[in-house]
Structures are given as structure tokens and as C-alpha cells.
Amino acid sequence: MTDITPTQNELMAVAISAALRDDDVVFVGVGTSGRAFTLAVGIPLVAARLAQLDHAPGLDIYWGNLLSPDLTDVPAHLTQDAITRWRGAYAPADVGQKVDMLVRGEFDVSFESAAQVDQHGNLNITRIGTPERPKVRLVGCLAQPEHLAFVRRPIIVTDLSSRVFVDHVDHITSFGYGNGTRSRESLGYSGGGPSLVVTDHGVFDFTADGRMRLRSLHSGVTLEDVRSRMSFGPEIAEDLSETSTPAASTLRAIREEIDPSGALLRT
Amino acid sequence: MTDITPTQNELMAVAISAALRDDDVVFVGVGTSGRAFTLAVGIPLVAARLAQLDHAPGLDIYWGNLLSPDLTDVPAHLTQDAITRWRGAYAPADVGQKVDMLVRGEFDVSFESAAQVDQHGNLNITRIGTPERPKVRLVGCLAQPEHLAFVRRPIIVTDLSSRVFVDHVDHITSFGYGNGTRSRESLGYSGGGPSLVVTDHGVFDFTADGRMRLRSLHSGVTLEDVRSRMSFGPEIAEDLSETSTPAASTLRAIREEIDPSGALLRT
Amino acid sequence: MKRKLQSLSDAASRVSDGDVVALGGSLLRRQPLALCRELVRRNVRDLSLLTWASSLATDLLAGAGCVRAWEGIYVGMWWQGGAPNFRRAVEQGRIRVTDQSESFMTARFRAAAMGLPFLPVVPIRGTEMSERDDIRSVSCPYTGTELQTVAAAHADITLLHAYAGDEYGNIVWPVHRDSDDIDLIMGAASTQLIVSVERVIPHAEVARRPNLTYIPHTKVAAVCEAPYGAYPGSCDTFYDEDETELQAWVDASRSDETFVTYLKETVGDTQDHETFLRQIGAKRLASLKVGSND
């Protein structure tokens, strides 16, 4: 029998899955190691596969530079060779063609991790500190600026921590909803911006004027738990609820069909 | 024994060959049928191969969308399939990459046919008559405007005829040396422009101010023959000479090694 | 992924009178003729065509009176000389022509593929093309150099004929092919894309070598199985052009009337592509076959 207590990772995957729609084209990065891999790749892939099996059979995944990867047989250890051999629908000769898809607005959802996320959904994956002598040099920009500019409903997936959830990011790698004075509209964006922030403690969305708003708390998490893990006070939804508990059949699908080796939700 | 009398086509190929240099990258089009094929493809390929065998071993040919085609085994009948199977060094996924090579100035020589050539080396392959109701609709532009703009030493290869060699072309598809008031320099070109005009009666180059100049007459051709086949009077080189007669060994190379089936110099 | 397999006639019904239609292929290769014959059967009018080096597809539509305007780098019949019906229509002032060179036309489609409203191009000055109003200019913000520009090509619908694809619309090419075309860029630039393919293959076959997919299913509105879909032109690695039929085409193109008769016999009297192929005959089609050299 399946243990019907969901893990935090499963709750996160299920919350994301509910936000995915049939016909969505969702972009998943190639990720990095450990927890960062689970957040950037593992949870999103489980969520997308769950949506395909449940309510979004036509949903498409673009993973790294591979469209519609075969997710029926995920290798337990993702070496380069396992990735090279991955089957899928399309892997263009140069990744510039994927970049064009992104810029043309052909992705509906993307998944974002960041070292810093601020109250307006701006993201930083570039540096902490000053440009000349940063306190911490991070990875760069990758395509995250494009995600927040051109993807319709980007989803931020990260663990709640007051080091990450800061008043103002040190470097705006990716523009969410600005700082109150600069809106997406004033900059010429016709839509987009982060749609959800899915964390290990609860799920947020954004108010009409672009402030982060707590929508649901995971089972057993208090509002105070959340507030103590954020450097800014988020808006609180009037109908703040508990994050939906997945059905036993959903958990079974995750554990037995989607991620039997535990490669995706490993940490 | 080889008949040591060269044909007109052989004379043309040999004259072109002498103008080709080691390290040249020469562009040859895919051509059309009959005499047009011989002028656009056959003579240039024979000339290029001759240069490779003689004084320019490093010379490179880009034919259609195929770099360094294997010319040791030219099929007698160029069907699509013979072209598809042609061996060579490089055939980029889309021909836009060849267009980029052209625009970046990576071709030294190209070969041009045209329905009209004027005294300043401007070419017309687009239409005779007015834009709204042309008397004759021709093929279009292809990459000929780029050839005359970006290739270092384009060579015009066409038969002498007063219908072709006109005072002013009806449509400037490709800009040679303008009309005396608009020079290449005034338009911002830093070099280029047609270097030679190789015909069935003689060979021309251009004066410093961009007028066509007769340099040599093929054996047995008189100045009057040439003048009667042109609508404008060309400049005449002070050292007007007879077009060099190829050595017997050169003719043997053309007939036995380069074009044994006669596919290239067919008409 | 969703199933995108449609009949040629259902797919072709997406084309409306007055549409801007991009046509793929180059010279006598991979002209989307099965789809274009459907347009002739449907008597679509006033099309504005955007092409690379086009031949039979443009000549067919011109001869059937479907075309109001054409823009591209070439229309002709390669070995067979000029495109007779297109040429006559242009000379009679029935088709408006915009002649582009290869770099300018490539840039038109690349701009659309890159999501940009225009692209700068290295100037080609002094030609009639470069002095037309659709060619404008821009200064480089770094060097001050004056460049010319072209606008992005916006086709309402794009028709390509291709080698093979799966039922979801993933379109693949063979390892070795005649690559002298811009179908890849046209596909990326498209907003509504119909691709006819010689063969529908299982998705598993596509998935084994995803690098060979040159158009992803996400771009494709409809994929149609159309063996010999480029006949009487060629589809490299599948079949050669039918020289006899090309000659018959040219012979029938002496006048509007004779071509309309030819069209009626070859297209109008055949209900669909299958009937058309039956009329040509399996033996004649088989004689054109060539192999791949993968």
C-alpha cells in the first residue's frame, strides 16, 4: 500500500501540475546537482508528466535542447551519455533555434530557480554584491531573462529561506514585476511575468500590482513558519488555504510510474 | 592524337583558368539547360579544374550548395539524384549559411550569365521592359546582386550578341560599375565589380572608370566581328592581342581527364 | 503531442482567397504540388506567394489563375527554361512581382524566425531592388555604418513538401540530402504550417535520432501523407523529376487555354491526390524512384 503522506517534493509537484494545461509547451532546464537539480528539473518533470497522465495529455516538454523527451524510462544516473542518447521529438542543430522559439513566445510555462527572489518576483542568478567585487559570483544569466520576458506563465520553484526571499535582489537578472514604479506595462511587456512561486512551505502567486501573495500553506506549516523564512512580508490571500493533498492514486503514479528509481525527486 | 585546334568553349575555359589563383574560393551556380548550362556551369567547372591541375592546387569550388564537389567523376546526365549523391566537403543544412559566406566576402570569384550586360558591367536577369508589363519576364535575382556586391573578382561568361551587350540594361539586377555618375566608391563598395567578360569571340576587362574594354580576340575573330555583335562600342586595349592558344597538353587534360563524357562542354 | 494528421484536402481548406502563402522547395525539388493541386481544385484566388527558387508550384498556381502577387528570388523550370504560365501572367500584368536577392529574402524569413519585425542586411546598392520602398535603412548604433533593412516575412500560411514525418508533425530529413533550400527557415518563420510528407513514420523512429527533425511538431498545424507529393518534380532521396511530364507541362503551356485544358485533364478531373497518382500509373512512378545513401 502507498503511504498516503505526501513528501514536500510531491506536494510541490502536484501544486505545479494543477497549474499546467493541455496544449502547454513547458520548458525545463538541464539543471545542476543535488537539491538544485530536484527543484529545477526533478519536480518540474514529475509535475509535467503528472499533468500529461491526468488532465493535459497534449502538454509538451522541452528539456535542455530536446523537445518531448521520452519520460517513460528515466535513467537513474544522468551522465552525459544518458542525456545524449535520450529519445525525443526534436533536438535542433544549434540551440539558437530553441532560443528563437523562446523569443517568438512559443513557451507557455518555464521553471525558475534563483539565489534571490524579491517581493516583486524579480530574480537573481548572477551575483551577490557589487559588479566590480561581488561577494558571491553566481552562474550568469542563461536564458532566465528571456523566460521572464517571453514565457506566458513562468513558475518559480525554490525552497523558502530569508536568504533567498529578499526585499530587493542585488542584481536583476530577470525582470518580474519591477519595483512598484516600473511595471511590465510601462516597459512594453504585453503579458508574462511569474505566475506562481512554489516552495517547500507553501504556494504564492502575485497581486495585480505585482507583489508576492501567499495562497496556500503546506500541511502542518503555519503562517509564522512562512514569515520567518522571508525577508519581506508577503501579501496574504483572503482565502488562504491548505495546499491540496494529492490523492493516493496520484502519489502511486509518482512513485511507481513516473519516478520509480527516485532519480527525479532524489533530495 | 589530340586535335590541337581548341573549340570556342575550350578557349573560354582556358582564358578563365588563367585568371584563377591558388587559394581562390570560386562559386559556380547550378545552372539551367542547353547553352546556358555550358556557360554558367560547364565552362566554369572545367576552368576551375584546369586551374587546380595546373597552377592553383588549393583552389576551392562551391557548386550549388556543395563545397569542393568531387570533380573526378562527373556524371554524364545531371539528374536530381546525381546531384543529391554528389560527394563533397560541405553542404550546409540550409543554403542561408552559404548566403552568409557570400555576404561575409568569402568568395573570390563567381561566374555570371545574364540576358543583358551593359558597357559598365551592370547585369540584368530579371526583366526586359517595364516593371508593370514587362516585355519579357526573366528568372528573378537569385544571388547575382550579392555576387557583384561581395565577390572579389566576378567573371561574366556569355556569348557575344548585340541583344545581350546593350547600352543600358532594362533592369539593374546586379550593379557592376554604374553609369559613369554612380561609381562603386560613391555607393560605399570597397572593391569588387566584374573583373572579366569572357565570350565566344574574345575577352574583355574594365577600364579604371568602369567601361568594358576588349583585351583579346579569339583566333580568327576580327575587331569588326566583335563590334557588330555589341550595341555599344567597347574600349579597345592598346595591347589588344589574340587570346592565348592552349597547349596540346591542356586540351588533352580537358578532353580526357576533366570532361571525358562531354557533359560539361556539351553545347 | 497531438495528432496532426489530416487529409490534403482538409489541410488545404485552411488557405483562403487573398492569403499570403509561403511555398517551400527549391528549383524542381520538393515543390508542394499535392497541396497546390488541392488549391487549384478548390479554385482559391488572389494569393500572394513568397518563395525561394520556385518552379512548378508557382507556375501551376499562376496558370490556374490563383495568383495575384509573387515575391522571391526565382521562378523558372531549371533544365526546362522559364516558367511559361507564370511568365505569361507577369507579362500580361496579371501578377505583381517583387524581386528579391538571396540575402534579402533569407533575411525576410530569418527576421520572422527570430521574432523580429525587421533585419538589417549588408547593403547591395545601385540595384533596382535596393531602391524600392520595401528596402529601407538603419544606422548601426555601434559603428554608425548605414545598413539596408528588410521587413519580416509574414505568411498567413506556409506549405512545405518533406521527406517524412510522424503523426504529430515532427518532420525529419535524411542524413544526406540536397540541402540547397531554406525550408528549415521557412518552417521556423511560419505561423500556420502545413507539411505534406512522402511517408508517415512511427514516432519511435523519429525519437531515435531527434537531431534529424528539422521542423518540430509544435510548429505544425497539419501533416499530410502524400507520396509523390512533389511529382512531376523531384523529391531528393525518393524520386527524380519526370522529364516526360515536365515536357508535357511546358508543351501545354503555350497559352492560357491549352494549360487550362492540361490542368483539367491532370488535376481538375482527378478528385484527389490518390486518383491523380492512379492516373499517372504505378509503373511510371516506380520508374522515377531513387534510393537514399544514408
Added chain:
Amino acid sequence: MKRKLQSLSDAASRVSDGDVVALGGSLLRRQPLALCRELVRRNVRDLSLLTWASSLATDLLAGAGCVRAWEGIYVGMWWQGGAPNFRRAVEQGRIRVTDQSESFMTARFRAAAMGLPFLPVVPIRGTEMSERDDIRSVSCPYTGTELQTVAAAHADITLLHAYAGDEYGNIVWPVHRDSDDIDLIMGAASTQLIVSVERVIPHAEVARRPNLTYIPHTKVAAVCEAPYGAYPGSCDTFYDEDETELQAWVDASRSDETFVTYLKETVGDTQDHETFLRQIGAKRLASLKVGSND
């Protein structure tokens, strides 16, 4: 075609102090490490690097003190986290950094590949990147839309590691590979290109399938045979990354001093690539081998 085959050290001697050097590969894949180790042996200084997603190559050159500036989309060690030597040098203010996003960086190389001094890009407003002076603006001459721009990337020299090539410098990829990189665009954009390859193959093998050539010999200044030329990173379809050696690299990167010691042992004390490989040992290298799935 001319013979372009050179030794790694002869080819690397083309790189001078202060050069702008473009480095190919992506993440742990196809980093031009055999060539970069030659630069370390030659003690080249003050390089400005242009990269896509770079890892070992940039970290090696940073740790060896060869780098003055870096521009690209990423430097890190993928599975292994941050690039420790690069990171330390940046945090100490020794390397000037210009962070670009994927579309802006792609456009930098595409502009050069297209022979243009700049390209417009669809704006990404509100980020620090887009408010830097190297990002400028231009109006679309057709729609009036304001776009941002990037300048063409002009590297003095470009270093790529590739699968195979012939002695003339025609560089080919396998039918199926991990294509998440822009080596093709970097090659087209280059003005002086050095490519190291896992295998030198006969030209006849290239000529049989010219569609697999992604860099033509006309662009190549030198081609160098360098088996395991991306070690300890991976070359997809040839070998996987050496996780043990990557760990040793990271462990040795605690400080400048410890990395310099590691460099001396692994690079400085080996005269050339062959000696370097002998030191790693044939058995260990063989254990990393993977096959193609062509």
C-alpha cells in the same frame, strides 16, 4: 583544399597575450581543454573570453591567471556546482565580467556570422543586462517598434573541440549528438578558427555525407588531432566526463595556491597532450568510453 593539420602547440601559438578568444562547447561537453592546456603551458596572459555555457575551459584559464575578462551566459561546473577558480578571480576583482542572456549572446555571434556589425534583439527590459552601455536601441523602419541591439562578436581567435574532421579542416558531427551548444554559429562567426578533433578521418569519409559537415575547411586555420581533447569533461558519443577527476579539480580549487599545484602536476609537468594522457592512463580513459547511436 589545403592541408590544415597542425600540432596542438603550433596551433595554440596563434593565440597572443590580450587576445579576444571565443571558446566552444557547453556545460561539461566539448570544452576545448587540450588547446587551453597549451595556452596554460605557454603562459598566455590577459585573454578576454567569449563563451556560451562554459565550465572547465574558463575555470582552467582563470585558475592559471590567463584571463582578464569574460563575457557569456554561464560559467559553472554543472553537476559540480560553481566554477571555483573563475568565481574566486571574479570575487577578487581580477576578471571583468559581462553577463549576457542566451538570445543576446546568440545574436552577438549571429551578427558576426551574417557579416553585420550589429543585430536587433527583441527587448528584455528592466534587467541590469539591458541597461548596460553595450546594449543599445534601434527603431524598426517598418513598424516604429523600439528594439534593443547587440554588437557583432569579434573574436581574434576561436577554439572549438569537435568530434572528427579531415586533414583539410572539414569538421563533422555524428548523426545523433547532444546539440545544446552554438559551436556551429561560433564557427561561422570566426575570423581565425582552431578546431581540435577526437579523430582525423579520411576526406572520402567526409565526402560521402557532406550534410554532416558543420564547419567547412574554408573557415578553418588549423585542425589538430586531440583524442580526449575535452577530458576531464565529456565529448558526447566519444566519452563521458571523469567524475573522479572533476572532484579532484574542485578539491584542488580551494585556493589559488592549491590549484596552481594541481595545474603544475597535471598540465605544467606534462610536455604535451600525449604525455598528459599517458599520465591519466589508458585504462582510466578507456573506462569513460561511450558509443554512438548512429
